[in-house]
Amino acid sequence: MSSIVPIPIARQPWQMLLPLILLVCFGATVLYSAAGGHLQPYSLSHVMRFFIFLAMASVMALFNKEVVRFVAYPAYALILLLLLGVELLGFVGGGSQRWINLGFIVLQPSELMKPAIVLVLARFYSDLPSGMVPTWRSIVPAGVLIGLPVALVMLQPDLGTGLAIAFGGLVVMFLAGLPLRWFLSGAAAAAVAAPLAFFFLLHDYQRNRVFVFLDPESDPLGTGYHITQSKIAIGSGGLFGKGFGEGSQSHLNYLPEPHTDFVFATMAEEWGLLGGLFVLGVFFLVLRWGWRVALASEDRFSRLLGGGMVATVFFYAAINLSMVMGLAPVVGIPLPFMSHGGSSMMTNMICLGSLMMINRWNVRSGRRTLG
Amino acid sequence: MKFRRRRRIRQIVSPATLSHTFERRSFVIGAVQGGMGVLLAGRLAYLSIFENEKYRTQSESNRVNLSLIPPRRGWILDRHGAPLASNKAAFRVDVIPERLHDVDATIAVLAPIVGLDQAEVQDLKERIDDARGFQPVEVASRLTYDQFAALSVRLPELPGVVPQRGFSRYYPTGPSIAHLIGYVGPASAEEYEKDHNPLLITPGYKVGKDGLEKYFEPRLRGKPGARRVEVTAGGRIVRDLGTRSDVQGLPIKLTIDGPLQDYAARRIGLESASVVVIDCLTGAILALVSMPAFDPNSFVGGIGRLEWKLLNEDDHIPLLNKAMRGLYPPGSTMKPMATLALQLAGVSPTERVPCPGGYRLGSRFFRCDAVHGSVDMPQAIEHSCNTYFWSMSHRIGYDKIAPVAKMLGLGIEFDLPGTNQRYGTVPDSAWKMRRYKQEWTAADSLNASIGQGYVSVNPLQLAVMTARVATGRNLQPSLMFGHKPKLGPALPFTPEQLAVTHKGMFDVVNGSGTGGGSRIDIGGIKMAGKTGTAQVRKLISRGHVSEWKARDHSLFICYAPTDAPRYAMSVVVEHGGFGASAAAPIAKDVMTYLFDPATALKTLQAKEAEWGGNAIERMSRRYGNYDIATPGVV
Known part of the structure; x- marks a missing residue:
């Protein structure tokens, strides 16, 4: 195979890329319908962005481990600092702002922070002497x-990105090996604090949102509208x-955000359970590949x-x-x-680019290879 | 704290154990992620397979919007099949409150286009506030094509505004038959509470509010059509999925003769009067006119405040159907009936009574209109001699006359569906005892015998009485065309007895009687009649009292042709003065119209020129004056 296909192409992790490209093309098809x-304004730019960011990820994959560290x-x-800058700009501008315009690119620093936090913690824990892992110095x-x-x-405020x-x-x-009881006691504390916060800290309208989530039909035209319409879209799709x-649902505007947050509902309405299983299957293949890497x-x-x-x-x-x-x-989310959407595509491709990079390091070290 | 933590370190952590931990924990996370994937797949399958039917239904009900098309009402026809109430294509504009982005801004754009004044805008805002969900609210109806076009081009900037084409009720003859037919209007909140039919709150749908429109509502209503359209969440219609057209309501055909009704209404002119014409061969009511009246077309689109104010303040009471709900002392129009009663009681028609200009009863002297000298029965009718009837009724007692009055239709409520009659009073001693706990007096008999005192009747009863006197049959009035003629059995009068009364009435018009001015002679056709002048004793408070209010009511009953009665008529002119001067000329012209319309119309046109135009011209002039007189009211 290597004799026919040029080496830079052959060494790419195709067992992940092939399903991924299929998923992106499937996404473009759904956006075409939405x-x-x-093709405009969603579908074409979706595919173009993917290949641009794929090229970026391929370049990322060439980085040396020492450089990354x-x-x-x-x-x-x-x-x-960019996040702080956005916050200050938003404060000065008198409204909430999530992006910063650098002139040549509109940057959403909170998106970049998702891979950055993983990178910085991986670096931190890889530097931390093993003996210090169960101590306060690690946490x-x-x-x-x-x-x-x-x-x-x-x-x-952006709850979703903050949680991510x-x-x-x-x-x-967790993967760095911090003592399990810390996580268990943390979870226990959260389990105790959550109901208390729910009943004593949250405002009425926030509590109401939770109730609506639990029973969206109780408020079909208000907060529950999005969930209800999304479920109708998915449920009415059936098997095929x-x-x-x-x-x-999507074409007559009943579904909110049919091309961004609710694109899966748009897809499921037209492609049914089979389309949904295909999407889940691709995610399974991509994430399994990631774990193996x-x-x-x-x-x-590299592991962290x-x-x-x-x-x-996955999140x-x-x-x-x-x-x-x-x-x-x-x-x-x-x-x-x-x-x-460019920002989320960029974040996710940085994540995959990092994995492709680690995969290359693995191949270089020659110990165990994948693809 | 630091100190305690250090002491708690027990196990040795090395790169090897950390690597082992990583592998273990990554497996746990991977498993959790896999589990999550299975959960999501399960949820997806649950939604799309097990709840598929439920969500497919909901998706369909999202997509498809069913809107009702108000049915066209059944027509109301006159005896010739000409419409008295029909439907006219109309442009209308509704708003769907749920879909309005900015109520005030939208109304600000709409109001000048469809011509809403400040009060109507206020009213519209209130109705929008009260509206339920996606139920459209009518902004204006009966728009002109230009208004409709002006609105249509601005639609893109007016979300939630829906122009509609539909039908609205149209009354071609306007006020002339308004009281009988009634009018239509949007269903009230109470009507909707009673019958939760979504049709009732569909804009453009009208229900009968009064008269025949109300009574025959179930027959006239028809079945609504429906339009299935695909709509976006924003309410924009994407395409038509299908339309089921409405089923028009069934027509009702009346015995009313439209042109006659119209003529009588116009002939009444400036008076406050009623005219009832009955076909003596069938009992069919050919005309039932009460003027002035309201224009039922004004009610269809919601009546204007000014018009409503004018209707309510008018002392001629345009909102009252005087032909069936106006009660008047019949005055001398009772006398032909009384002659029949006297003959039944054994009074000889040839017996003469001297009239010295009045009648003495005990210490009271009842004054007659004139000194009539010696009169027999027909002459008593001809000259309307009160003295004759006073002395005769004193002799036989009114309890012998009252049953005949009832037999001829006075004090009776007739079986006329969809009408609301006030049937008045034909008094007798039992009635007075029941009502006032008093004995009947001789003076009561005297008053009653000339149609005064306790007696009160409506113009329809007078017409029926005339028809029964003319035919000698117990004829029943009817309004529905095609019903079997209710001629009824012969009344217990001999032809000779009837002939006496007929002669009296003939002479009233054709002899030297009180109605001589109303003589007709069209190809040998002659009219018989009887005048009546009813004193307005008690001034019933109907607003301000003027000199007009104090005048006597003017009445006239008649039938023609005299040799073979075909038409019987009653005319009552409120505060018209003498029967001969106000009511009889109207009766003469209406009767002329029945036999010779061309001549009658010529007379009418001359009169209308005198009055300052026809009813519509006069009405609009009054509006104009009102506007000038009270600026800033509207």
């Missing part, structure tokens, strides 16, 4: 590293769907980095799918590789 049967702290600090700096960006993002950053960080901490371009690498930095990146992509997909199927409250 735009009423037009070196940029971890500066990159984290820079993104943190306090990590807590600060996670806490700062999460607090800034929550202030924007915290989740990525916690997974790295209504057919390409035949989704009434992480496990195949020998050094701690890989595991954290897989977790970040996106799992929360989005739970939301559109009525298993989680509405939080603005798009579905990786299917939702239209």
